[in-house]
Amino acid sequence: MNTEDxxxxxxxxxxAMAGRFPGAPDVETFWDNLRAGRESVPDGDVPSFALLDGPELFDAGFFGYSPEDALITDPQHRLLLECAHEALERAGHGGPERLPTGVFVGGSITDHAALVRTWSRTSGVPVSESRVQQGNDVDFLANRVSYRLGLTGPAMAVQSACSSSLVAVHVAIGALLAGDCAMAIAGGASVPAEVPPLHHDPDDIFADDGRCRPFDAKGRGTVRASAVGLVVLRPLAEALADGDHVHAVIRGTAVNNxxxxxxxxxxxxxxxxxxxxxxAHLVAGVGADEIGYVEAHGTGTALGDPIEVAGLTRAFRESTDRAGFCRIGSVKGNVGHADAAAGIVGLIKTVLCVEHGVLPASLNFDAPNPAIDFASSPFVVNDRTVPWESGGRPRIAGTNVLAVGGTNAHAVVAEAPAALPGTPGRPEQLLVLSARxxxxxxxxxxxxADHLERHPDIDLADVAWTLQTGRAxxxxxxxxVAPDVPAAITALRTGTSGEHADGRRWAAGESVDFAALHTGERRRRVPLPTYPFERLPYLITSPGITSPDQGEHRP
Structure with a gap:
């Protein structure tokens, strides 16, 4: 099939993408870990649980929360809210003039509500049941983001167990194509309030040796994990026309049971x-032999992996008889299985692979599960990090996710088309920054300044445009004020402003028509560092509050 037609x-x-992952506080570190083949699962713990660093930390004041409200609200909700704000800023759409934006997210059930109720009884601080529910129920995950960030598109909690977050992406795409919103945030979170004592259950899917080995003969199951992941989506034509940075393109998705x-x-x-x-292939308009990589659900179970590969093979055989041409891997060998967030973690990895043209190694693979007939299948386990050689064709991949209860989801992700070229900017650029x-x-x-040093070839006019229009x-x-990137770095480090009438007015609190500074230009939004949250610990544990500063965070 010719994708050009x-x-x-x-x-x-x-x-845009944003997230928190085991061993990685952001998407960039996550990608570095994948490329380096780092496994972010605790070594020696059986069963294992790959956790986030500092899940109790939150910038309550930034989002208008009192210390008591922050304590009552499930950390899963708080992290999702922070990531949603970060994702919009990464997209360059974090300013007050926002498109009608929908929120579609899934989450895991946690024990935080029970901890709040116990704390309320033992501390003598009355907390109504309605406040407990609003701060903890997964029903309010999407509504909270829309309310706090002022987003006016549909807000939906999407729950289908392990496939929740990729199903949320599918639902978001449907809303975009139907015109229900012009932009969408989609994904999910899975962050336990506290880790319970772990005991191996031979009837569950978790490995008794503390290691996830996708597709491997020694695979004994998966590893529990925490994660938060979000993507920001727009129709491709609109994103390109508006100068958005496009990491990759979702050509088609499908969901069934x-x-x-x-x-x-x-x-x-x-x-x-x-x-x-x-x-998903039919919706995307691709033949299976055009797909160079599949990010599989890949839990490392002796039964699940063979069934998944058999299903993928059956689908691929509808349009190709080729064998051994498509690489397959699973991020669960790196970070474990993030329950409701598993699908979005896999999708973010897939987008990064497509964007950068690199296929990170699928970890802990030595010999194939004997129940998987890789020899006659289209797939080869990607057991080492390799450049993605696509023969000059667009890089195309699939993200696959299964779930307890049978809700399956698949997304076809392709390399982005070339961005429309920008035009030269003014001799000097005005960079604006603000914070609480x-x-x-x-x-x-x-x-x-650090970002500009890492990206010396960035267009400073695009940086200025993104800061001026894409931030609250x-x-x-x-x-x-700077004529080029080196001068901007120096000025940012020394605090030297320079002279600019609009800059002075803006710093004094006046409104400025920044678009007028770029009249006749074609500017593009570029990924830049996002707001530096000032996080403090807000944590309720079984016996009570644990915090370095009890006085500040106790209601």
């Missing part, structure tokens, strides 16, 4: 996943 009107651009076509509620089938994959506090403003300037404005303000 495919109608791209249904294609969706991924214009196994129904009764399995050996049990907890066991995946072959027919259902195969139909979801094949439908002076220390946060200093940190924002430092982060921007706060009380503490600073501006820098």
């Amino acid at each position: 495919v109608d791209d009107s249904g294609f969706i651009a991924v214009i 196994d129904g009764r076509r399995t050996m049990g509620f907890h066991v995946p089938g072959v027919a259902g996943p195969a139909e979801a994959v094949r439908t 506090t002076a220390p946060a403003l200093d940190e924002a300037a430092r982060r921007l 404005t706060h009380a503490e303000r600073r501006f820098v």
Whole structure:
């Protein structure tokens, strides 16, 4: 099938990503870890649980929370809210003039509500049941983001167990194509309030040796994990016309359920996943032999992996007889299985692979599970990090996810088209920064200087445009005037503003028509460092609050 003849009107651009992952506080570190083959699962713990660093930390003041409200609210909700704000800023759409934006997210059930109720009884601080529910129920995950960030598109909690976050992406794409919103945030979170004592259960899917080995003969199951992941989506044509940075393109998605076509509620089938994959291919307008990589669900279970590969093979055989041409891997060998967030973690990895043209190694693979017939399948386990050689064709990949209860989802992700070229900017550029506090403003300037040093070829006019139009404005303000990137770095580090009438007016609190500074230009939004949250610990544990500063965080 010739993808050049495919109608791209249904294609969706991924214009930003944000997340928290085991061993990685952001998407960049996550990608560095993947490329380096780092395993972010505790060594020696059986069973294992790959946790986030500092899940109790939160910038309550930034989002208008009192200390008591922050304590009551599930950390999973708080982290999702921070990531949503970060994702919009990464997209360059974090300013007050926002498109109608929908929020579609899934989450895991946690014990935080029970901890709040216990704490309320033992501390003597009354907390109503409605406050407990609003701060903890997964029903409010999406609504909270929309309310706190002022987003006016649909807000939906999407729950389908392990496939929740990728199903949320599918639902978001449907809303975009239907015109329900012009932009969408989609993904999910899975962050336990506290880690319970772990005991191996031979009836579950978790490895008794503390290691996830996708597709391997020694695979004994997966590893529990925490994660938060979000993508920002727009119709491709609109994103390109508006100068958005496009990381990759989602050409098609599909969702279905196994129904009764399995050996049990907890066991995946072959027919259902195969139909979801094949439908996604048809929606995307691609033949299976154009797909160079599949990010599989890949839990490392002796039964699940063979069933998944059989389903993928059946779908691929609908359009190709080739064998051994498509690499397959699973991020669960790196970071474990993030429950409701598993699908979005896999999708973010897939987008990064497509964007950078690199396939990171699928870890802990030595010899194939003997129940998987790789020899006659289209797939080869990607057991080492390699450049993605696509023969000059667009890089195309799939993200596959299965779930207990049978809801399957698949997404086809392709390399982004070339961006429309920008035009030359003015001789000097006005960079504006703001924050709620002076220390946060200093940190924002430092982060921007560091970013410019890492990207010396960045277009400074695009940087200026993104800062001027893609960020909310706060009380503490600073501006820098510079003719080029080296001068901007120096000014940011020394605090030298320079002279600019609009900059002075803006720093004094006046409104400025920044678009007028770029009249006749074609500017593009570029990924830049996001707001430097000033996080403090807000944590309720079984016996009570644990915090370095009890006085500040106790209501």
